[in-house]
Amino acid sequence: MKRNALTIAALALLASATLAVALSPATAQAQTITGKTYTTYNVPSGTHDVTYSGCTFKGGNSSTAVLTLNHACYNLTFSNCTIASGAWNGITLNVSKGNIHDITFTGCHILAQGRMGIECTQRPASNTVGYKNIKVINTVIEPSGEEAMSFDGGYFAANSLIDGVTINGSDNKANPAYSGAIEINGPTHFTVQNTKIYACRKNALNLEGPKGVNGALVFKNDTIDYSIRKESYATDSSTARLTELQNVKGAVFSGCKFVLGNAWNAGYWTNSSNINMSTSTISGHTPNGRSMWSLSGCSSNTMPKQL
Numbered sequence: 530m531k532r533n534a535l536t537i538a539a540l541a542l543l544a545s546a547t548l549a550v551a552l553s554p555a556t557a558q559a560q561t562i563t564g565k566t567y568t569t570y571n572v573p574s575g576t577h578d579v580t581y582s583g584c585t586f587k588g589g590n591s592s593t594a595v596l597t598l599n600h601a602c603y604n605l606t607f608s609n610c611t612i613a614s615g616a617w618n619g620i621t622l623n624v625s626k627g628n629i630h631d632i633t634f635t636g637c638h639i640l641a642q643g644r645m646g647i648e649c650t651q652r653p654a655s656n657t658v659g660y661k662n663i664k665v666i667n668t669v670i671e672p673s674g675e676e677a678m679s680f681d682g683g684y685f686a687a688n689s690l691i692d693g694v695t696i697n698g699s700d701n702k703a704n705p706a707y708s709g710a711i712e713i714n715g716p717t718h719f720t721v722q723n724t725k726i727y728a729c730r731k732n733a734l735n736l737e738g739p740k741g742v743n744g745a746l747v748f749k750n751d752t753i754d755y756s757i758r759k760e761s762y763a764t765d766s767s768t769a770r771l772t773e774l775q776n777v778k779g780a781v782f783s784g785c786k787f788v789l790g791n792a793w794n795a796g797y798w799t800n801s802s803n804i805n806m807s808t809s810t811i812s813g814h815t816p817n818g819r820s821m822w823s824l825s826g827c828s829s830n831t832m833p834k835q836l
């Protein structure tokens with residue numbers, strides 16, 4: 530009888546603990562919002578553990594994104610959402626002191642924007658705090674007037690992922706102020722994989738820093754193909770490069786495919802070192818007399834195999 534009583538008591542404690550976990554604040558407050566339309570939407574401060582599924586975001590104006598995250602929020606997922614065309618950015622994440630983190634966009638469609646498809650900034654830029662775990666997965670981005678995707682911040686803006694994204698062009702106007710299908714300006718431990726970039730007016734990859742530090746940038750199984758153009762403006766054959774690197778150290782390009790098409794050349798690099806592209810390939814040829822790579826102040830780099 531005593532043993533049975535102890536067993537019953539133990540089971541009661543286990544049931545109580547299980548119920549407490551089930552009703553914990555994080556779980557209790559999780560929610561999914563389905564099929565709703567938002568206009569010039571700014572995610573409210575303190576929002577967390579929310580999934581926006583099959584929602585449409587529209588609106589924006591000349592200085593405001595269609596969808597803005599600039600207040601503290603975390604653990605948000607935007608799944609199979611549409612970001613309609615706007616005059617400025619499609620999505621703006623403006624982070625202060627790392628107060629926005631763990632944000633995922635998956636299966637979304639970002640239509641052409643006047644400026645950028647996605648812009649993520651840490652303001653002020655910091656080497657002690659920053660956004661983390663921003664993920665863009667299986668998303669299609671149509672050609673915008675300037676950069677398709679821009680990630681800016683200091684060393685601790687880290688651990689972000691671009692995976693399975695299709696970028697149908699960028700810099701789709703005569704004189705873009707900012708250019709690059711993907712800009713990574715300072716963030717570290719950043720992975721871009723299984724991603725396709727079609728011909729842009731200017732550069733495909735615009736990578737910078739952090740100066741003197743291995744930024745742990747990883748590019749895996751990506752394709753940059755400037756032989757296929759889907760945007761309205763032609764590639765600028767006098768300035769467009771597949772890659773532009775400034776003060777980049779230790780980036781690894783594994784199994785990537787570069788197709789030169791009508792780009793000026795494959796890369797314009799300054800003060801960049803220990804870049805490993807040994808398992809990647811490049812096809813296409815520059816006109817006679819033009820170098821495939823323009824390198825200044827660079828060392829210990831392994832270039833891709835020429836097909």
